[in-house]
Amino acid sequence: MRVAVVLSSAVWFMAAAAVAELPRLEHSGDGSLAVLVVGDWGRKGAYNQTQVATQMGVTAEAVKIDFVISTGDNFYDDGLTGVDDPNFYHSFADIYTAPSLQKQWYNVLGNHDYRGNVEAQLSTTLQEKDPRWLCIRSFILDTKLAEFFFVDTTPFSDKYFTDPEDHVYDWSGLLPDRATYLSNLLADLDSALRSSKARWKIVVGHHTIKSAGHHGNTVELEAQLLPILEAHDVDLYVNGHDHCLEHISSSRTKLSFSPVGQGRKRGKVTLAHGIPRR
Numbered sequence: 001m002r003v004a005v006v007l008s009s010a011v012w013f014m015a016a017a018a019v020a021e022l023p024r025l026e027h028s029g030d031g032s033l034a035v036l037v038v039g040d041w042g043r044k045g046a047y048n049q050t051q052v053a054t055q056m057g058v059t060a061e062a063v064k065i066d067f068v069i070s071t072g073d074n075f076y077d078d079g080l081t082g083v084d085d086p087n088f089y090h091s092f093a094d095i096y097t098a099p100s101l102q103k104q105w106y107n108v109l110g111n112h113d114y115r116g117n118v119e120a121q122l123s124t125t126l127q128e129k130d131p132r133w134l135c136i137r138s139f140i141l142d143t144k145l146a147e148f149f150f151v152d153t154t155p156f157s158d159k160y161f162t163d164p165e166d167h168v169y170d171w172s173g174l175l176p177d178r179a180t181y182l183s184n185l186l187a188d189l190d191s192a193l194r195s196s197k198a199r200w201k202i203v204v205g206h207h208t209i210k211s212a213g214h215h216g217n218t219v220e221l222e223a224q225l226l227p228i229l230e231a232h233d234v235d236l237y238v239n240g241h242d243h244c245l246e247h248i249s250s251s252r253t254k255l256s257f258s259p260v261g262q263g264r265k266r267g268k269v270t271l272a273h274g275i276p277r278r
């Protein structure tokens with residue numbers, strides 16, 4: 001049964017991480033939840049972004065969403081140039097204007113975002129421009145019904161480092177170095193998932209783990225992230241990157257995969273992910 005509840009306001013706050021280094025946020029609710037998930041969208045309204053945004057507003061109104069999740073590739077082609085980049089308005093604030101979409105957005109970064117000024121998207125200055133905006137590399141969002149674990153997947157992919165083609169990536173925040181950054185992230189995620197008592201554990205990232213789409217599986221995430229998700233009974237991995245809508249399940253594990261990288265370009269799409277009660 002899917003139950004949708006509209007909160008009068010999105011209430012969240014930063015709190016000291018109880019068991020891990022990952023920032024922990026809370027989104028209050030009454031034990032039911034409806035979430036809209038979108039990825040791969042910031043095209044200044046082009047490539048059908050505006051049409052998808054309009055339908056998102058219709059869907060969000062129908063199911064009374066609590067908040068929106070973005071799986072990254074928030075601004076094409078090369079992220080934001082800085083906190084004053086007008087693309088923030090042209091691709092986000094002035095696009096998702098439906099009253100039903102005036103909810104908190106919880107965002108992670110995609111590979112295209114790493115081609116711009118990463119710190120700009122992470123900056124609280126953008127929250128001052130539009131209070132819906134919240135982007136953190138990796139964090140935990142705790143609701144009464146489900147716990148969401150947002151994971152920064154772009155730094156896992158070797159090709160961005162070994163074969164960046166003509167792109168320039170902003171790796172300045174991967175401190176002290178990439179290997180340590182990734183090992184710390186995996187250790188923190190492992191710890192947080194192990195201690196989670198949530199009825200539903202949902203992991204959100206940009207890149208695919210499993211996908212039948214153009215990009216296919218991400219081998220680095222299959223090797224490093226997937227074992228942690230399976231070990232801790234994660235219910236769902238939600239991602240973007242592949243511009244299609246999929247739901248992949250297996251008889252071997254309860255974990256299923258749901259790429260939703262459909263925030264623009266192609267036409268017919270359903271983006272709402274209702275979370276049934278157990």
Ligand SMILES: [Zn+2]
Pocket residue numbers: 073110111112206240241242
């Ligand atoms: Zn991508």
